[in-house]
Amino acid sequence: MAMDEIVEGLSEVSCDVLVIGGGTAGPMAALKAKLKNPKANVVLLEKANVKRSGAISMGMDGLNNAVIPGYATPEQYTKEITIANDGICDQAPVYKYASRCFDIIQELDRFGIKFQKNENGDFDVKKVHHLGSYVLPMPNGDTVKKALYRQLRREQVLISNRYMATRLLTAKDGRIAGVIAVNTRSAEFLVLRAKAVILCTGAAGRLGLPQSGYLWGTYENATNSGDGYAMAYHAGAGLANIECYQINPLIKDYNGPACAYVAGPFGAYTANSEGNRFIECDYWSGQMMQEFYNELQSGKGPVFLKLNHLHSDTVGQIEAVLHTVERPSRGRFHENRGTNYRERMIEMHISEIGLCSGHSASGVFVDEFARTTVTGLYAAGDMASVPHNYMLGAFTNGAVAGEHAIDFAADVELPDYDREDVTREQARVLAPTRRDDGIPPNQLEYKARRLVNDYLQPPKVTAKMQIGQARFAEVRDDLENAMVARDSHELMRALEVSSILDCADMAAFASLFRTESRWGLYHQRVDHPGKNDDDWFCHSILSKQNGKMTAEKRAVAPYIVPIDETERSAYDRQRIRQHA
Numbered sequence: 001m002a003m004d005e006i007v008e009g010l011s012e013v014s015c016d017v018l019v020i021g022g023g024t025a026g027p028m029a030a031l032k033a034k035l036k037n038p039k040a041n042v043v044l045l046e047k048a049n050v051k052r053s054g055a056i057s058m059g060m061d062g063l064n065n066a067v068i069p070g071y072a073t074p075e076q077y078t079k080e081i082t083i084a085n086d087g088i089c090d091q092a093p094v095y096k097y098a099s100r101c102f103d104i105i106q107e108l109d110r111f112g113i114k115f116q117k118n119e120n121g122d123f124d125v126k127k128v129h130h131l132g133s134y135v136l137p138m139p140n141g142d143t144v145k146k147a148l149y150r151q152l153r154r155e156q157v158l159i160s161n162r163y164m165a166t167r168l169l170t171a172k173d174g175r176i177a178g179v180i181a182v183n184t185r186s187a188e189f190l191v192l193r194a195k196a197v198i199l200c201t202g203a204a205g206r207l208g209l210p211q212s213g214y215l216w217g218t219y220e221n222a223t224n225s226g227d228g229y230a231m232a233y234h235a236g237a238g239l240a241n242i243e244c245y246q247i248n249p250l251i252k253d254y255n256g257p258a259c260a261y262v263a264g265p266f267g268a269y270t271a272n273s274e275g276n277r278f279i280e281c282d283y284w285s286g287q288m289m290q291e292f293y294n295e296l297q298s299g300k301g302p303v304f305l306k307l308n309h310l311h312s313d314t315v316g317q318i319e320a321v322l323h324t325v326e327r328p329s330r331g332r333f334h335e336n337r338g339t340n341y342r343e344r345m346i347e348m349h350i351s352e353i354g355l356c357s358g359h360s361a362s363g364v365f366v367d368e369f370a371r372t373t374v375t376g377l378y379a380a381g382d383m384a385s386v387p388h389n390y391m392l393g394a395f396t397n398g399a400v401a402g403e404h405a406i407d408f409a410a411d412v413e414l415p416d417y418d419r420e421d422v423t424r425e426q427a428r429v430l431a432p433t434r435r436d437d438g439i440p441p442n443q444l445e446y447k448a449r450r451l452v453n454d455y456l457q458p459p460k461v462t463a464k465m466q467i468g469q470a471r472f473a474e475v476r477d478d479l480e481n482a483m484v485a486r487d488s489h490e491l492m493r494a495l496e497v498s499s500i501l502d503c504a505d506m507a508a509f510a511s512l513f514r515t516e517s518r519w520g521l522y523h524q525r526v527d528h529p530g531k532n533d534d535d536w537f538c539h540s541i542l543s544k545q546n547g548k549m550t551a552e553k554r555a556v557a558p559y560i561v562p563i564d565e566t567e568r569s570a571y572d573r574q575r576i577r578q579h580a
């Protein structure tokens with residue numbers, strides 16, 4: 001058989017809890033479900049290979065948001081996230097994360113992922129956020145996936161690698177019944193029936209096109225093409241605040257994080273071309289990105305990461321982390337370009353847009369038990385709506401989802417599904433393989449993502465977004481009627497373009513719905529400037545109803561941790577004040 005040849009085939013498997021996405025949240029969800037009920041059947045489905053998949057595939061430099069007794073309290077953290085998110089925050093899931101994450105840190109430490117400790121043996125927490133101290137370095141963060149994988153094997157979680165989930169199955173009463181998946185090496189279909197499904201498919205990271213022009217040169221793990229957002233949408237789940245985009249400050253052309261979180265505690269900072277600071281704090285928020293954008297547009301742009309004032313040995317310490325743990329390619333990038341932190345500042349720029357709650361807030365709506373609005377469907381990690389969640393949020397909420405889902409599964413029968421849904425999905429998936437000629441997926445992907453940059457990248461303009469919607473409809477027409485996939489690998493790419501386009505449509509729709517500006521640059525609407533708390537102090541919830549995209553308002557749940565009037569605007573005051 002030739003490599004990636006398309007093979008006809010359909011099999012069916014049943015389980016109690018199915019976890020989709022084996023990156024960060026997924027392995028923890030599967031592990032916790034299995035540990036809570038070792039007799040249950042828990043399956044972990046992954047498009048790539050769990051051993052090296054997801055945002056932490058190469059490792060991670062540290063925990064961005066560790067709530068460690070003695071350094072921070074759950075109340076303080078909940079307050080910080082509420083303020084960073086302009087008040088649009090259901091605090092219950094944030095508070096639950098903050099109360100639970102220290103247990104998870106200790107557990108990860110026992111798995112062999114050692115966190116940095118000081119001479120007294122205590123966790124060595126650094127300050128980067130606006131108010132509290134939450135950053136905990138992971139000197140051997142490159143071992144994180146290996147350590148997780150060992151645990152999955154030990155507890156005998158069933159792992160299905162190289163299966164891409166394409167559509168969720170629902171029962172007649174609307175509850176979740178499983179998923180349809182396609183093998184990425186053979187195009188064979190797998191129907192996985194389950195009593196509960198946990199979506200952990202990460203960010204929609206291939207939405208905008210990086211300025212480098214490379215389809216895969218994204219900040220996010222590039223296999224995260226928003227499949228989970230699209231699947232949840234088609235299954236009828238509500239998605240929250242999709243207009244609150246993810247935009248990050250990155251190293252120009254490399255598109256990796258500048259890592260002010262790593263370099264900041266050593267004395268590095270974000271500077272303008274004059275070498276001066278212009279923001280108070282390097283914690284990523286919409287307001288911080290707005291200041292970054294303003295500086296880029298000003299005569300003092302572009303913007304740089306400044307380390308050349310530091311001692312050579314200090315820079316060496318920073319390099320030892322940045323060039324070995326999370327992205328070893330970073331050292332090679334600087335070497336090939338001939339840039340050395342010691343000699344000059346390193347140019348940064350603003351990223352293309354994506355959807356990601358991990359760094360922002362857009363995600364499938366979940367409550368404090370990681371439940372979506374569809375019965376039996378859970379979501380955790382970058383694609384669930386808990387804001388500014390990062391890696392430890394993915395682990396912790398993955399654990400919460402796994403534990404709740406396994407109990408839920410114990411009380412219900414395996415739901416039935418409609419065979420017609422599978423037949424219809426097979427026809428949709430295989431359509432590009434039935435054509436002899438047409439447009440290859442990578443060309444459609446390039447086109448869709450270029451349009452995202454042209455029409456959706458903030459500052460947002462109503463008329464532009466409307467034109468964008470019309471262009472996306474044309475791309476969809478090509479996708480449905482002219483796209484060709486010649487082997488199973490290209491078929492995976494074709495399916496990914498379909499998710500990307502769904503996410504682009506949702507991004508435009510949600511952005512047009514919220515007729516105000518909020519979250520700094522993430523939702524800056526030029527023709528609706530300023531926050532309008534009277535009408536828009538609420539979530540926007542997008543969903544598919546009767547086959548159509550709709551949006552509605554949802555009240556922010558009453559706060560558990562009160563926020564003073566004076567504290568509410570803390571994140572608005574990001575710019576360094578001019579001194580006379």
Ligand SMILES: Cc1cc2nc3c(=O)[nH]c(=O)nc-3n(C[C@H](O)[C@H](O)[C@H](O)COP(=O)(O)OP(=O)(O)OC[C@H]3O[C@@H](n4cnc5c(N)ncnc54)[C@H](O)[C@@H]3O)c2cc1C
Nearest residue numbers: 021023024025047053054055064165202358381382390391
């Ligand atoms: C470059 C970078 C640096 C970061 N640095 C830090 C840091 O220093 N500290 C920190 O705390 N956080 C950091 N983060 C954030 C953190 O890594 C993420 O928030 C977290 O890992 C997200 O976990 P997740 O499980 O949601 O997604 P992921 O870990 O990305 O996992 C998603 C998985 O789903 C799979 N998948 C996708 N679609 C499908 C499908 N259709 N079917 C089956 N499987 C599918 C993917 O292959 C992937 O394995 C960083 C993120 C990035 C990208």
